[in-house]
Amino acid sequence: xxxxxxxxxxxxxxxxxxxxxxxxxxxxxxxxxxxxxxxxxxxxxxxxxxxxxxxxxxxxxxxxxxxxxxxxxxxxxxxxxxxxxxxxxxxxxxxxxxxxxxxxxxxxxxxxxxxxxxxxxxxxxxxxxxxxxxxxxxxxxx
Amino acid sequence: xxxxxxxxxxxxxxxxxxxxxxxxxxxxxxxxxxxxxxxxxxxxxxxxxxxxxxxxxxxxxxxxxxxxxxxxxxxxxxxxxxxxxxxxxxxxxxxxxxxxxxxxxxxxxxxxxxxxxxxxxxxxxxxxxxxxxxxxxxxxxx
Amino acid sequence: xxxxxxxxxxxxxxxxxxxxxxxxxxxxxxxxxxxxxxxxxxxxxxxxxxxxxxxxxxxxxxxxxxxxxxxxxxxxxxxxxxxxxxxxxxxxxxxxxxxxxxxxxxxxxxxxxxxxxxxxxxxxxxxxxxxxxxxxxxxxxx
Numbered sequence: 001x002x003x004x005x006x007x008x009x010x011x012x013x014x015x016x017x018x019x020x021x022x023x024x025x026x027x028x029x030x031x032x033x034x035x036x037x038x039x040x041x042x043x044x045x046x047x048x049x050x051x052x053x054x055x056x057x058x059x060x061x062x063x064x065x066x067x068x069x070x071x072x073x074x075x076x077x078x079x080x081x082x083x084x085x086x087x088x089x090x091x092x093x094x095x096x097x098x099x100x101x102x103x104x105x106x107x108x109x110x111x112x113x114x115x116x117x118x119x120x121x122x123x124x125x126x127x128x129x130x131x132x133x134x135x136x137x138x139x140x141x142x
Numbered sequence: 143x144x145x146x147x148x149x150x151x152x153x154x155x156x157x158x159x160x161x162x163x164x165x166x167x168x169x170x171x172x173x174x175x176x177x178x179x180x181x182x183x184x185x186x187x188x189x190x191x192x193x194x195x196x197x198x199x200x201x202x203x204x205x206x207x208x209x210x211x212x213x214x215x216x217x218x219x220x221x222x223x224x225x226x227x228x229x230x231x232x233x234x235x236x237x238x239x240x241x242x243x244x245x246x247x248x249x250x251x252x253x254x255x256x257x258x259x260x261x262x263x264x265x266x267x268x269x270x271x272x273x274x275x276x277x278x279x280x281x282x283x284x
Numbered sequence: 285x286x287x288x289x290x291x292x293x294x295x296x297x298x299x300x301x302x303x304x305x306x307x308x309x310x311x312x313x314x315x316x317x318x319x320x321x322x323x324x325x326x327x328x329x330x331x332x333x334x335x336x337x338x339x340x341x342x343x344x345x346x347x348x349x350x351x352x353x354x355x356x357x358x359x360x361x362x363x364x365x366x367x368x369x370x371x372x373x374x375x376x377x378x379x380x381x382x383x384x385x386x387x388x389x390x391x392x393x394x395x396x397x398x399x400x401x402x403x404x405x406x407x408x409x410x411x412x413x414x415x416x417x418x419x420x421x422x423x424x425x426x
Contacts, residue, residue, distance in 0.1 A: 001149045007285045009152055010293055020364045021378070073416060075380045075392065077363035079219035080162045094163070096217045098242060100382060100392050102417040108217065108242050132215060133244040143291045151294055221361035222304045236305070238359045240384060250359065250384050274357060275386040 005085045011122040012083050012091055012115050019124070020076035020097070028058050035124045036116055042128040070139040071101035078111070089117040099139065107134035107141070147227045153264040154225055154233055154257050161266070162218035162239070170200050177266045178258055184270040212281040213243035220253070231259040241281070249276035249283070289369045295406040296367050296375055296399050303408070304360035304381070312342050319408045320400055326412040348426075355385035355423040362395070373401040383423070391418035391425070 015034055022031035032051050035041070041048040041057065048054045064070065081095035093115060098108040114126040134140040157176055164173035174193050177183070183190045183199065190196045206212065223237035235257060240250040256268040276282040299318055306315035316335050319325070325332040325341065332338045348354065365379035377399060382392040398410040418424040 001153060003145075003287075006148055006152055006290055009156075010290055011285060014293075014367070017364050017366050021366050024364075075364070075394075075416070077219070077361070077380060077382065079221065079363065080159050080166075080217070082159050082163050083156070096219060096242075098219065100380075100389075100417075104389055104417075104419070105242075105246055110217075132217070133242075133246075135246070143295060145287075148290055148294055151298075219361070221363065222301050222308075222359070224301050224305050225298070238361060238384075240361065247384075247388055252359075274359070275384075275388075277388070 004088050008085045008088070008091055008117070008122065009083050011117075012093060013081065015115065015122050015124065016078055016081060016093070016095065016111075016113075019127075020078060023058070024074050024076055026062060028055060028062070031058070035127075036118055039124050040126045041124075042126075044131065065139055065142075070142055071103070071106070073101060074106070074139055075100045091115040091122070101139050103135075103138065105135065106138040108132055146230050150227045150230070150233055150259070150264065151225050153259075154235060155223065157257065157264050157266065158220055158223060158235070158237065158253075158255075161269075162220060165200070166216050166218055168204060170197060170204070173200070177269075178260055181266050182268045183266075184268075186273070207281055207284075212284055213245070213248070215243060216248070216281055217242045233257040233264070243281050245277075245280065247277065248280040250274055288372050292369045292372070292375055292401070292406065293367050295401075296377060297365065299399065299406050299408065300362055300365060300377070300379065300395075300397075303411075304362060307342070308358050308360055310346060312339060312346070315342070319411075320402055323408050324410045325408075326410075328415070349423055354426055355387070355390070357385060358390070358423055359384045375399040375406070385423050387419075387422065389419065390422040392416055 019034050032055050035051055035054060038050055041054045048057050076097050076099050078095045078097045081093060083091060083093045085091045093113045095111050097111060099106045109132040110130045112128040115122050116125040161176050174197050177193055177196060180192055183196045190199050218239050218241050220237045220239045223235060225233060225235045227233045235255045237253050239253060241248045251274040252272045254270040257264050258267040303318050316339050319335055319338060322334055325338045332341050360381050360383050362379045362381045365377060367375060367377045369375045377397045379395050381395060383390045393416040394414045396412040399406050400409040
């Protein structure tokens with residue numbers, strides 16, 4: 001494994017951790033900064049193009065589910081992260097996620113990602129979120 | 143930490159992720175390719191020697207539990223992965239796993255591993271799977 | 285990312301894994317060796333200063349919850365680990381944890397950490413543990 005690949009993989013792991021940490025904390029500015037300006041975000045039947053549209057989506061979700069509404073907190077765990085580095089500036093990945101609230105396991109699914117190095121930072125060029133299942137009456141399926 | 147150890151640890155983390163990703167997806171050819179030709183796989187009272195025997199074991203499990211039978215899907219999360227690099231071509235590791243199906247947490251346990259670099263790839267030389275607990279009526283304990 | 289940062293991040297990830305692996309196995313000597321001699325450990329309203337005080341805390345917890353008492357086993361999974369390397373010898377981090385016993389998910393929360401390189405090893409200089417929630421009648425809330 002070449003050094004650029006080691007660096008890419010470490011940076012991508014960091015990116016994936018920060019996405020969930022920022023999102024769970026409601027820090028949408030910092031979360032949005034993890035996306036390329038022209039990134040695509042897909043969730044169920046919605047495809048959002050560009051940071052502004054992605055921001056609007058997260059603000060809509062937060063309005064319904066924000067702090068103290070659907071749950072006191074949400075914590076996204078990710079796992080089984082496969083990273084495929086394609087070049088010095090492009091990579092793909094996929095991983096699982098599982099979300100805990102104060103009531104326990106709430107919902108879980110998968111992320112399928114494309115990463116790009118833009119300037120000197122690895123960012124999401126595309127993230128597709130799949131919901132595999134959710135506990136009825138919880139955060140994701142109120 | 144020397145560069146070869148960084149590379150080894152990153153490659154081993156990747157190996158451990160791919161094992162579960164491939165297994166959960168039913169891609170046994172790709173999963174088997176992660177084992178050394180003469181690898182050992184242990185589960186409960188069974189010890190399987192070599193890729194052919196390991197393949198037969200997984201095919202038997204899949205027959206009982208494959209897609210749409212015992213569960214709509216299985217997702218293995220691993221965590222708390224300790225990696226001990228012994229030399230440029232040998233390492234040991236251990237980690238926890240937890241499996242989600244569409245019904246939630248299904249079963250969980252531990253992997254104890256030996257890794258070898260064979261050619262230019264890190265592979266499983268030995269994997270021992272321990273089941274710590276399982277939800278009755280689920281995938282692992284139907 | 286410079287090579288020292290790659291090494292720091294890998295070493296810190298290893299540190300965080302070993303803390304839980306050693307703790308879950310009741311290997312307190314090895315667990316304590318992961319803390320700086322003058323480390324601080326915070327949990328709820330307690331602040332423990334130095335390895336001797338931290339050891340006394342863990343021995344007290346073990347007396348109440350040790351092997352076969354509150355649970356047959358505990359397995360700490362960590363996730364969403366953000367690591368911020370400040371210098372060649374100082375870093376900060378935070379991550380989530382979730383604990384399984386033989387009954388399933390037991391309790392979950394967060395670690396907020398300061399790491400220091402002391403000699404040639406990264407150690408905990410400070411760890412703050414927050415309990416977010418626990419299943420009633422389990423290990424953490426008997």
